[in-house]
Amino acid sequence: MSERVDVAVLGMGPGGEVAASRLMKAGKKVAVIERELIGGECAYWACVPSKTVLRPPEAQTEVQRAAGVSGAELNWSETSDYRDYMIRNLNDAGQVEGYSKRGALVIKEDARITGPGRIQAGEQEILAEHIIIATGSDAVVPPLEGLEDITAWTNRETYTATSLPGSAVIVGGSAVGVETATFLSRFGVNVTLLQRGPRLIDREDPRVGELAKHYLQSAGVDVRLNAVVRRGRRDGGASVIELEDGSTATGDVVIFATGRSPRSGGLGFEDVGVSLGEHGQVLVDDQCRAAENIWAIGDVTGVMPFTHVAKYQGRIAAEAILGGTRKAFYDGIPRVVFGEPEIAAVGLTQQQSDHAGLHTTATELDLADAITRPWTYEKDPVGNLGLLVDTEAKVLVGAWAVAPLAGEWIHHASLAIRARIPLDTLRDQVAQYPTYNEAYLAALDHIKA
Ligand SMILES: Cc1cc2nc3c(=O)[nH]c(=O)nc-3n(C[C@H](O)[C@H](O)[C@H](O)COP(=O)(O)OP(=O)(O)OC[C@H]3O[C@@H](n4cnc5c(N)ncnc54)[C@H](O)[C@@H]3O)c2cc1C
Numbered sequence: 001m002s003e004r005v006d007v008a009v010l011g012m013g014p015g016g017e018v019a020a021s022r023l024m025k026a027g028k029k030v031a032v033i034e035r036e037l038i039g040g041e042c043a044y045w046a047c048v049p050s051k052t053v054l055r056p057p058e059a060q061t062e063v064q065r066a067a068g069v070s071g072a073e074l075n076w077s078e079t080s081d082y083r084d085y086m087i088r089n090l091n092d093a094g095q096v097e098g099y100s101k102r103g104a105l106v107i108k109e110d111a112r113i114t115g116p117g118r119i120q121a122g123e124q125e126i127l128a129e130h131i132i133i134a135t136g137s138d139a140v141v142p143p144l145e146g147l148e149d150i151t152a153w154t155n156r157e158t159y160t161a162t163s164l165p166g167s168a169v170i171v172g173g174s175a176v177g178v179e180t181a182t183f184l185s186r187f188g189v190n191v192t193l194l195q196r197g198p199r200l201i202d203r204e205d206p207r208v209g210e211l212a213k214h215y216l217q218s219a220g221v222d223v224r225l226n227a228v229v230r231r232g233r234r235d236g237g238a239s240v241i242e243l244e245d246g247s248t249a250t251g252d253v254v255i256f257a258t259g260r261s262p263r264s265g266g267l268g269f270e271d272v273g274v275s276l277g278e279h280g281q282v283l284v285d286d287q288c289r290a291a292e293n294i295w296a297i298g299d300v301t302g303v304m305p306f307t308h309v310a311k312y313q314g315r316i317a318a319e320a321i322l323g324g325t326r327k328a329f330y331d332g333i334p335r336v337v338f339g340e341p342e343i344a345a346v347g348l349t350q351q352q353s354d355h356a357g358l359h360t361t362a363t364e365l366d367l368a369d370a371i372t373r374p375w376t377y378e379k380d381p382v383g384n385l386g387l388l389v390d391t392e393a394k395v396l397v398g399a400w401a402v403a404p405l406a407g408e409w410i411h412h413a414s415l416a417i418r419a420r421i422p423l424d425t426l427r428d429q430v431a432q433y434p435t436y437n438e439a440y441l442a443a444l445d446h447i448k449a
């Protein structure tokens with residue numbers, strides 16, 4: 001039997017949840033279709049568990065680095081219990097009930113689009129005026145000889161593990177690799193981090209990668225750059241990765257942190273006029289429209305694979321379905337890696353601004369040399385801020401910070417870039433003393449523009 005709704009949301013990660021909630025609030029009849037757990041990758045295997053297990057090490061660092069306080073010890077068993085609570089013990093019964101009570105048609109099935117306005121979800125056919133594709137992304141595991149012989153994990157096994165391995169080889173040194181190395185090393189796991197290029201976090205300014213490497217090495221992580229993985233093999237209980245240069249890396253597990261690919265294959269998308277890009281991402285316009293009455297949001301669009309972007313696109317698509325005209329605009333959206341200390345960036349890198357033909361000047365500030373907060377915060381203060389300024393338009397176009405709480409105070413730069421706030425206004429802003437925010441004024445003092 002077919003069921004008719006106004007909007008069918010295919011995939012209930014953070015993007016799908018925001019879109020569905022907004023549409024239901026506006027009185028639309030919504031079908032929410034999810035084949036695993038309502039909440040998606042973020043809630044169970046990615047953002048939420050990773051940030052939950054990173055918090056105890058962060059708190060311990062704060063204690064170790066602040067004057068006059070001591071004695072913080074990590075406890076994995078309590079951490080993993082709290083992590084399990086945060087990921088709802090991989091049970092979405094509460095979410096299913098919540099959406100049903102709010103009037104949604106909740107379908108827990110694998111779904112595919114079978115024609116315009118038509119979805120097959122298990123035995124059930126849904127007829128919908130609008131379809132929102134919010135199917136997210138999968139972990140990419142590179143084809144590797146001997147893969148079946150090693151204990152290979154992705155974020156899923158890592159962030160639901162009950163007991164931790166004694167040692168781990170992490171392949172991939174960007175957001176997932178750096179966060180996972182931070183988490184595991186702090187809980188006493190011997191970590192080797194293999195990054196194929198010359199630097200970590202390779203989408204950001206080179207200094208960001210340098211600093212990330214420095215802090216990981218200080219935490220005891222064996223960071224190997226330009227590491228080209230050749231094959232895997234088993235040696236007793238251990239998993240061994242052989243590298244092109246003849247060296248090896250050995251661990252109880254090998255964790256692949258080598259990127260994501262959009263979940264767009266075999267779901268009938270192309271049959272209804274949806275176009276896929278070269279990486280399989282669903283192509284969308286600036287209102288997240290993928291085809292007539294079909295919308296796509298979140299990781300499946302490949303625009304910026306972050307939860308805050310999936311949620312933003314969910315708001316944009318819902319508004320468009322309700323007749324709004326707001327367009328998505330991606331300037332000034334922050335990118336934070338929750339390392340130790342936090343690694344935050346926003347806007348353009350120097351390389352991107354050169355490519356765009358902008359005339360820019362950059363500066364880097366050692367926070368301890370310039371402001372008070374690092375000294376009141378910890379005994380041996382760390383932290384750096386980099387700014388990139390367009391000298392013609394006299395606005396900030398890029399910023400990065402590797403420092404305590406950087407994921408919080410990067411939002412000052414985020415707003416400045418997004419709203420193109422004139423440098424003169426930024427220079428006139430008065431930050432609370434003593435806060436990390438004062439670093440912006442100190443850095444701008446070094447810039448002639
Ligand atoms: C380890 C890790 C840590 C991360 N940490 C952060 C972080 O701290 N902050 C941040 O902003 N981002 C983080 N991310 C990225 C973030 O997880 C994603 O950007 C976010 O989950 C994307 O949301 P989404 O709604 O597009 O998709 P998803 O969360 O992937 O959800 C998509 C849903 O669609 C369902 N689905 C797929 N196909 C079908 C189908 N055919 N039928 C029915 N249902 C289907 C899936 O089961 C899934 O539940 C992290 C990622 C990883 C891997």
Ligand SMILES: NC(=O)c1ccc[n+]([C@@H]2O[C@H](COP(=O)([O-])OP(=O)(O)OC[C@H]3O[C@@H](n4cnc5c(N)ncnc54)[C@H](O)[C@@H]3O)[C@@H](O)[C@H]2O)c1
Nearest residue numbers: 142172173174175176177194195196257258259305336337
């Ligand atoms: N805090 C956050 O917001 C957060 C945290 C984790 C992940 N995420 C998001 O999730 C997505 C996935 O993150 P990710 O770090 O897995 O992917 P990524 O695509 O950002 O980085 C993958 C890294 O692995 C390296 N790599 C790829 N293949 C390799 C190989 N064979 N050997 C060695 N190195 C290899 C690449 O050079 C790259 O640096 C990202 O887009 C990220 O934005 C966000």
